[in-house]
Each structure stands twice: as C-alpha cells, then as structure tokens.
Amino acid sequence: MRYIVVGAGAVGGAIGGRLHEGGRDVVLVARGAHGRALREDGLRFTTHEGTRTLRLPVAEGPEEVELRPDDVLVVAVKTQHTAAALAPWAGRPVEGGGTAGESLPLVCAQNGVENERLALRLFRRVYGMCVVLPASFLRPGAVTAACGPYTGVLVLGRYPSGTDDTAHRIAADLEDSAFRAPVVADVMRFKYAKLLGNLNQTVEALCGPVAAGTPAAELAARARAEGAAVLEAARIDHVGAAELAALREGAVEARPSQDGERALGSAWQSLARDAGSIEAAYLNGEFVLLGRVHGVPVPVNETLLRLSEAAAARGLAPGGTAATDVLALVDGAV
Template structure:
C-alpha cells in the first residue's frame, strides 16, 4: 500500500513522516512555501527522539501523482479546504481503470464530523479517523510531534460504520509506525466526543491557555455544556470522557522536546501562522447547526465562532482576546 497524504501539516506530516520512517511508501501533498521547503530540504520532523530531515517524496497536487490501485488517500487538510481537495482528487484516473473516487479508499484524518459526509458524495470507500495526535506546524517544512511512547492514537473505522480488511491493514501499518490504531465499528462515536473537546481549542485560540478556574475555563465549560445538550437533543451517541482518556492513558503523554518547542491546539496554530482562516465553522459551527435543527440555543458557541473567524480574517495573534470580555459580551446577549 502507498499512502498519499493530502495536507502535510501537523497531523498529515506526523502520519506521513512516521509511515515513511517505518519503510512504508508515502507521498506528501503540499503547496506554497511548505511544499517548496519539503521538496528542497525534506520534512524537518521533531519528536521526543530528536530532530531529523525526513526525505519523503512530495507532490503539489493530484496532477503530480500517477495513482495506483494499491494507493490509500489520507485526507489531512482543515475542513474548510475539504470540498476543494475532494473535487480535485476524486476524478483522477487510477492505473488499470476507474477513478480515485470509484476505487481508492479515502481516510479522513481530520477533526469534526463534516469531512466524511462530504467525502461519501464523491468516494465509495470512506474511512473516519478520530485523531488524538498532539502536534504542531508553525513554519514551512517543519512539524513537531511531542508525545510518547506513541506519537498519537488514531481510532479508525468505515464511514458511516463498520470495519473491513482495508481498515485493519491500514491500522497494522500505523501500529508499526509508532501509533496506537484501534479499529472500531462505530468510529463516529469517538469523532463526536473529540468534537466536544475541540470546543476548548477555540477558547484557547482566542484567549490563550485554558487553565482550571480561569475565565477561559468557564467559557470552555459553557461551550461544552451547550454541545452536550445539542447532541442529546439530536439523539447522537458519543464516547464519554473516560473512553477517550483510556485511549491516551500510558500511550500519548507529553515528553521533553529536544528543541523545547511548544504550541497549543490546531486553531491556535492557524492564527499563529496567519493562515487567514480557521476551522471553527465545522467545530463550534456543527453545534450551531444541530442546535438550530433541534431547538437548542447555542449563544456561547455562536459568539466564539464569530470572534474566531474575525480574528483569522483580521490577522490577530492568538490569545489576543480577554476571556472576561467575551463573558461580558455573553451577558449582554438576550
């Protein structure tokens, strides 16, 4: 199997780098300054073992790859870029006949729950992944994955449900590449649970670290309470916090890093890189959508979404908004 990793940022770069180091066939897909840096110098990959330049083949897009029947497409872009990526890859021919959408497995190694829905419109074989992989991508060509003894936990299953031999083969390759990769028949239960956890990332992107007892922690808890109420009203089952904690326990723990580089969550990183957009329409926004469908008010998530999008559009630094100001704004909401 060859892994075509579409989006070689924190998650995609870590998955692709580890698979390459375990002698799997990998192509990283990246554009712009990041793609140029990867082609010129390789992936500067920092883990608890040290920093090294990982020379992985790089493509700028589907036009640079001749697809084979044994390819696996790993989608690791932010959700706001998913529709474009799917459209560009689905119709690409595969050697021996057919297109990528008709014959190749597509693995959504992404946050949120919208990616799989979008993918199933264009790809017959879609797999969801609940990504528990603390990693950072702050400058072109460099990715840091800060945990051990495993780089991360990647819970894998067919979408909308089920398992198969392809999922098990992919999981075996990941398990051989410093990941824990359980295969489950109900992967979306885990993805909805992770989605609840992602709500705190919007708060930290706006306000900085979410420390116990702080105004930021109050905001994050209120956002999560809304999300929990929405899922209950929608009748959506999700894994509980104990199940997620069990996946990480003894497997994904912060380690001292050789370069001392630390970063917060992926939304914080998007603001720090000046990416121009953030993923909140599909994180907090998922709960707005469900809340509107099922009559559950979500003023906290709506406010956080609006402020985060404005911060990205205006190029504001992460942590530039005081949590107390957001709480005051919420008190004024009718």
C-alpha cells in the first residue's frame, strides 16, 4: 500500500514521516512555502528520539501523482479546507480503471465530525480516524511530534460504521510505524468524544494555556459542559472521557523536544502561523449548530467561535485575550 498524505502539516507530516520510517511508500502533498521547503530540503522531523531530515516524494496536487490501485488517501487538512482539498482528487483516474472516488480508500485523519460527511459525497470508501497525536507545525518544512513511547494513537474504522480488511491493513502499517492503531466498528463515538476535548483548543488559542484553577480552565469547562448537554439533547453517543484518556495512558506521553519547540493545540498553531483561518467553525461551531437545532443554549461556544474567527481574520497572535474578558462577554450575553 502507498500512502498519499493530503495536507502534510503537524498531523499529516507526523503520520507520513513515521510511515516512511516504517518502510512504507509515502507521498506528501503540500503547497506554498511548506511544499517548497519539503521538496528542496526534506522534512525536518523531530520526535522524542531526536531530529532528522526525511527525503520523501512531495507533490503539489493530484496532477503530479499517478494513482495506483493500492493507494490510500490520508486527508489531514483542517476541516475548513476539506471540500477544496478533496474535489480535485475524486475524479482522478486510477491505473487499471475507475477513479479515486470510485475505488480508493480515503482516511480522514482530522478533528471534528464533518470531514467524513464531506468525503462520502465524493468517495465510496471513507474511513474515520480519531487522532490522538500531539504534534506541531510552526515553520515550513518542520514537524515536531515528541510524544513516546508511541507517537500517537489513531483509532480507525469505516464511516459511518464497521470495519474491513483494508482498515486492519492500514492499522498494521501504523502499528509498525510507532503508533497504536485500534480498529473499531464505532469510530464516530470516539470522534465525538475527541470533539468535546477539542473545545479546549479555542480557549488556548485566545487565552493561552488552560491551567487548572485559572479563568481559562473555567471557560473551557463551561464550553465542554455545553457540548455535553448538546450531545445528550441530540442523542449522539460517544465514549467517555476516561475511555479516551485510557488510550493515551502509558502510550502517548509528553517527552522533551530536542529542538526546544513548544506549541499548544492546533487552533493556537493556526494563529501562531498567521494562517488566516481557524477550525473553530467545526469544533465550537459543531456544538453551536446542534444547540440551535435542538434548542440548547450555547453562549460560551458562540462567543469562542466569534472571537477566534475574528482573531484569525485580523492576524492576532495567540494568547492575547484575557479569559476573564471572555467570561464577562459570555455572562453579559446570557
């Protein structure tokens, strides 16, 4: 199997780098300054073992890849970019007949729960992946994933449900490449649980680290409480926080980064890179949508969504908003 990683940032770069080191055939897909750096200088990949440069094939888009029947597409872009990223791949011919959308497996290695729905419109064989993989991408050509003894836990299953031989083959390759990769028939239960945890990300991006006992922690807890109430009202099942945490225990533990780089979550990194957009519409925004559909008030998530999207549009640095100010806005809106 060859893995074509569409979006070789923090998560995609870490998965692609580890699969390459595990002896698998990998193509990274990246554009702009990051793509140029990967092509010219290789992937500067930092894990708890150290930093090295990996030389992998790099493509700017589908027109540079001749697709084969044994290819697996791994999508790791932010959700706001998913539709635009997938559309050019779906109709691409595959050697031997058919198109990518008709025959190739596509794995959504992404946060949120909307990507799989978007993918299923274009691809017949879609797999969800609950990604527990602390990683950072702050500079073109460089990815850090410093946890150990495993780089991450990647829970895999068919979408909307089920398992198959392809899922088990992908999982076996990941397990040979420094990941834990359980295959489950109910992957979306894990993804909804992770989505609740991802609500911390917007608080981090706006207010900085969510440390116990701080206003930021109170803000994050209130966002998660709203999210839990929304999922209950919508009758959406999800695994418990303890079960999700158990996947990491003894497997994915923070290790000192050899290059001294310290980054917070994905949303924080988007502001730090001045990426121009943020994923909040598919994190907080998922609960805002469901709350409005099911009549559950969600003032915390509405406020975090509004402020984070404004911060991304204005190019604000992460951590510049006081959590007390956000709490005051929320309480004034209730």
